Amino acid sequence: MTAPRRVCVTGAASGIGHAAAEIFLTRGDQVTLVDRDETALTQAAERLAAEHGADRVRPYAVDVSVAEQVEDLFARIADAGGLDSLVLAAGVTSDGFVSDMSEHDWSYILGVNLTGPFLCLKRAAPLLRLSSGGSVVAVGSVSAHVIGAGGGCAAYEASKAGLVQLVRAFAVENAPYGVRANIVSPGRTATRLGENTRRLAETVYTSADGPRRERHSFGAPLRFEGRPEEIAGAIHFLAGDDARFVTGTELLVDGGYTAI
Numbered sequence: 107m108t109a110p111r112r113v114c115v116t117g118a119a120s121g122i123g124h125a126a127a128e129i130f131l132t133r134g135d136q137v138t139l140v141d142r143d144e145t146a147l148t149q150a151a152e153r154l155a156a157e158h159g160a161d162r163v164r165p166y167a168v169d170v171s172v173a174e175q176v177e178d179l180f181a182r183i184a185d186a187g188g189l190d191s192l193v194l195a196a197g198v199t200s201d202g203f204v205s206d207m208s209e210h211d212w213s214y215i216l217g218v219n220l221t222g223p224f225l226c227l228k229r230a231a232p233l234l235r236l237s238s239g240g241s242v243v244a245v246g247s248v249s250a251h252v253i254g255a256g257g258g259c260a261a262y263e264a265s266k267a268g269l270v271q272l273v274r275a276f277a278v279e280n281a282p283y284g285v286r287a288n289i290v291s292p293g294r295t296a297t298r299l300g301e302n303t304r305r306l307a308e309t310v311y312t313s314a315d316g317p318r319r320e321r322h323s324f325g326a327p328l329r330f331e332g333r334p335e336e337i338a339g340a341i342h343f344l345a346g347d348d349a350r351f352v353t354g355t356e357l358l359v360d361g362g363y364t365a366i
């Protein structure tokens with residue numbers, strides 16, 4: 107049996123982040139839940155505390171794109187004893203063609219999906235280096251590699267492609283300290299964000315012709331949407347000691363979507 111880990115999960119009030127928090131708690135770890143949606147965060151924390159014990163669940167309402175809030179978060183985590191694993195799951199989707207997108211919308215998506223992880227990695231690094239076996243798992247997306255047929259998600263796709271290289275660079279920089287960093291990139295998964303993507307696909311992608319449209323009409327080879335728990339399983343594997351020889355890599359959990 108491995109020792110309990112001190113874990114921080116961003117985006118923990120919903121979807122993949124919530125499922126990740128749950129799997130760590132189920133295995134006996136302590137989890138700091140981070141989300142900017144205070145109401146949803148409180149509800150999630152109460153439910154998880156009732157099931158796994160209030161002493162193992164610590165909620166913090168934080169917007170990961172705001173530097174001062176992130177600095178304060180990791181100062182509190184340090185005061186509470188430190189950090190072994192960081193899971194970066196907070197994220198938002200974009201909607202709109204490059205030609206129509208405002209600079210404000212572009213900056214908002216990049217702020218949450220790319221600057222947010224940067225701010226968290228910057229503040230978490232000193233704590234992870236003190237851990238014996240520190241690890242990071244960032245939630246990327248197939249959108250780092252594939253443009254949805256018809257387009258309409260450029261800011262999201264650019265943010266996720268940037269995230270992959272940010273985490274790989276962090277992995278190289280922190281390997282000498284025994285800290286690992288990897289990415290789990292889901293295909294479409296049944297969450298609130300996944301539902302938004304599906305709606306976008308229905309409105310934008312149906313105007314696309316040819317093989318790309320086929321791909322969207324029929325989805326991934328496995329022909330079903332992922333469940334948040336299935337993404338969380340991959341996150342848990344990469345965060346823990348079973349993956350101690352794995353760093354700077356990306357695990358696509360997408361039902362074969364990027365294989366075709």
Ligand SMILES: NC(=O)c1ccc[n+]([C@@H]2O[C@H](COP(=O)([O-])OP(=O)(O)OC[C@H]3O[C@@H](n4cnc5c(N)ncnc54)[C@H](O)[C@@H]3O)[C@@H](O)[C@H]2O)c1
Nearest residue numbers: 117120121122141142169170196197247294295297299300
């Ligand atoms: N669901 C999918 O189909 C899918 C596919 C590929 C990648 N992803 C990625 O998975 C991650 C989790 O998304 P999800 O599908 O669980 O969506 P979700 O909407 O259910 O959960 C995202 C959570 O992030 C929180 N959040 C958003 N902005 C934040 C901020 N600035 N600071 C703190 N918290 C913030 C939200 O409040 C929400 O609770 C995202 O990074 C997303 O890009 C999702």
